[in-house]
Amino acid sequence: MSAALEIKNLCMGYHGIDTLKEVSFSVKSGDYLGICGPNGSGKSTMIKAILGLLTPSRGEISLLGTPQTRFSEWQRIGYLPQGLQFFNPHFPATVDEVIRLGRLAGKKFPKRFSREDAVAVERTMEWMDISHIKGCMIGELSGGLRQRVLLARALVNDPELLVLDEPTTALDPETRESFYQLIYEMNRERGTTVLLVTHDTATIGKYASHLLYLDKKVIFYGDFDSFCTSEEMTELFGKHGQHLVCHRH
Amino acid sequence: MNISEMLSYGFMQRALVGGALIAILCSVLGVFLVLRRLSLIGDGLAHVTFGSVALALFFRLHSFYMTLAIIPVVLGSALGILKLAQKARIYGDAAIGIVSALGIATGVMLASMAGGFNVDLFSYLFGNILSITSSELVIAAVLFVIVLGGVGIFYNDLFASTFDEELAKSSGIDTERINAVLVLMTALTVVLAMKVVGIMLISALLILPAVSALQVAKGFRTAIVCAAGIGVGTVVIGISLSFAMNLPTGATIVMINFLTFITAFAARTVIRRR
Numbered sequence: 249m250s251a252a253l254e255i256k257n258l259c260m261g262y263h264g265i266d267t268l269k270e271v272s273f274s275v276k277s278g279d280y281l282g283i284c285g286p287n288g289s290g291k292s293t294m295i296k297a298i299l300g301l302l303t304p305s306r307g308e309i310s311l312l313g314t315p316q317t318r319f320s321e322w323q324r325i326g327y328l329p330q331g332l333q334f335f336n337p338h339f340p341a342t343v344d345e346v347i348r349l350g351r352l353a354g355k356k357f358p359k360r361f362s363r364e365d366a367v368a369v370e371r372t373m374e375w376m377d378i379s380h381i382k383g384c385m386i387g388e389l390s391g392g393l394r395q396r397v398l399l400a401r402a403l404v405n406d407p408e409l410l411v412l413d414e415p416t417t418a419l420d421p422e423t424r425e426s427f428y429q430l431i432y433e434m435n436r437e438r439g440t441t442v443l444l445v446t447h448d449t450a451t452i453g454k455y456a457s458h459l460l461y462l463d464k465k466v467i468f469y470g471d472f473d474s475f476c477t478s479e480e481m482t483e484l485f486g487k488h489g490q491h492l493v494c495h496r497h
Numbered sequence: 498m499n500i501s502e503m504l505s506y507g508f509m510q511r512a513l514v515g516g517a518l519i520a521i522l523c524s525v526l527g528v529f530l531v532l533r534r535l536s537l538i539g540d541g542l543a544h545v546t547f548g549s550v551a552l553a554l555f556f557r558l559h560s561f562y563m564t565l566a567i568i569p570v571v572l573g574s575a576l577g578i579l580k581l582a583q584k585a586r587i588y589g590d591a592a593i594g595i596v597s598a599l600g601i602a603t604g605v606m607l608a609s610m611a612g613g614f615n616v617d618l619f620s621y622l623f624g625n626i627l628s629i630t631s632s633e634l635v636i637a638a639v640l641f642v643i644v645l646g647g648v649g650i651f652y653n654d655l656f657a658s659t660f661d662e663e664l665a666k667s668s669g670i671d672t673e674r675i676n677a678v679l680v681l682m683t684a685l686t687v688v689l690a691m692k693v694v695g696i697m698l699i700s701a702l703l704i705l706p707a708v709s710a711l712q713v714a715k716g717f718r719t720a721i722v723c724a725a726g727i728g729v730g731t732v733v734i735g736i737s738l739s740f741a742m743n744l745p746t747g748a749t750i751v752m753i754n755f756l757t758f759i760t761a762f763a764a765r766t767v768i769r770r771r
């Protein structure tokens with residue numbers, strides 16, 4: 249199966265301090281990769297480099313078979329951050345307007361919406377069960393619903409690769425669970441490749457097929473089952489860590 | 498004085514048409530600027546305009562040529578603010594402050610060298626839309642088409658990067674280019690708006706219709722249309738009222754805008770309590 253993401257010798261630095269050192273790994277299409285590591289381990293930095301939001305100091309990134317520097321088909325990738333960068337609760341955008349913004353990815357200048365875009369927005373809202381709030385203002389929604397809307401925005405193009413950077417930090421356990429169930433279904437039923445950054449190793453254990461443990465460099469990368477029996481797992485989580493990390497649903 | 502008599506004057510017709518065009522531009526751009534917390538860029542660029550006007554008066558340029566001469570200076574300053582914020586690693590408000598202070602200092606220095614402030618400089622400080630000439634109206638109409646056309650062409654990119662710059666970038670939108678387009682269009686609008694409300698009150702025309710619309714609008718497109726409607730309405734009422742009651746036009750427009758904002762704020766509060 250072809251690689252959805254390939255990273256070779258990726259190095260990132262800021263003010264002379266290394267944030268990522270010689271990171272290399274490859275994610276096959278259809279994989280569900282959980283990415284974890286301590287604070288400041290470079291998880292979000294790597295995600296930003298993958299999406300072209302930060303420029304690496306060295307190394308190569310290939311997205312869906314194309315070098316990232318030449319990649320332009322952003323509609324094939326969905327991205328959901330932890331939250332909006334500077335979220336303004338009074339921003340006058342309705343739910344359907346926000347989801348439609350996702351359809352701008354990959355459009356050529358001058359970017360105009362078509363009937364096809366409207367159909368895609370309606371279909372995504374129905375699938376995510378948020379059609380009833382389509383006219384609501386984004387700032388008036390609860391944190392859980394707002395993240396669901398932003399997930400709908402990320403999914404409106406039916407992406408091949410979905411990148412989630414700590415998407416459930418502000419959500420209650422019940423909402424978090426239904427959120428991860430939805431992502432899991434997408435991965436299983438649609439074959440969407442998922443990259444999930446989270447501190448929640450139990451979630452990775454429950455849903456991900458592969459795990460990347462990052463601490464400025466790759467500490468472990470492989471399928472989840474081999475992680476559970478690895479020395480790295482014992483080193484990182486202790487002798488009894490298997491009970492915490494490796495239980496499957 | 499009745500309305501038909503007021504409208505029979507050529508200068509009133511020009512003032513109302515010019516004022517309406519400029520109000521639409523200020524209000525539409527104002528929505529983007531307010532939501533990006535860049536409202537004061539209008540103030541900063543207005544101060545640059547003050548310096549440029551002083552320079553033009555110093556060289557005794559005719560008002561038509563003055564407008565044409567000021568445009569590149571203000572456009573350059575707008576890009577300067579962006580570059581300062583990006584390259585000198587300072588926040589946008591500090592960059593606006595630097596360029597703004599430089600504009601004022603240039604103006605005061607030139608006015609002093611010319612033997613003090615004169616009547617012309619005061620008319621630019623506080624605006625005089627009633628004195629707009631036919632050639633200035635033509636410039637206003639051309640710039641109106643350019644700026645509004647720009648907003649129309651880049652509308653979706655402007656909306657996306659105003660909503661969240663990082664998400665916009667991850668969709669492949671060149672947000673730096675979009676930011677440059679927005680500040681350049683703002684710079685052109687500021688040059689035009691100085692004739693309506695004057696340099697001192699330009700930021701009011703950029704901010705007040707936008708914040709009034711944001712009180713009541715449900716949806717982004719509605720906010721833009723609503724702001725434009727409020728802008729045109731308040732400018733037309735302000736010009737008419739100032740003419741009928743012999744009040745300063747710029748200040749009257751600002752006062753009407755402020756009353757509109759208070760009304761919109763009260764309406765929103767009442768609707769929310771229901």
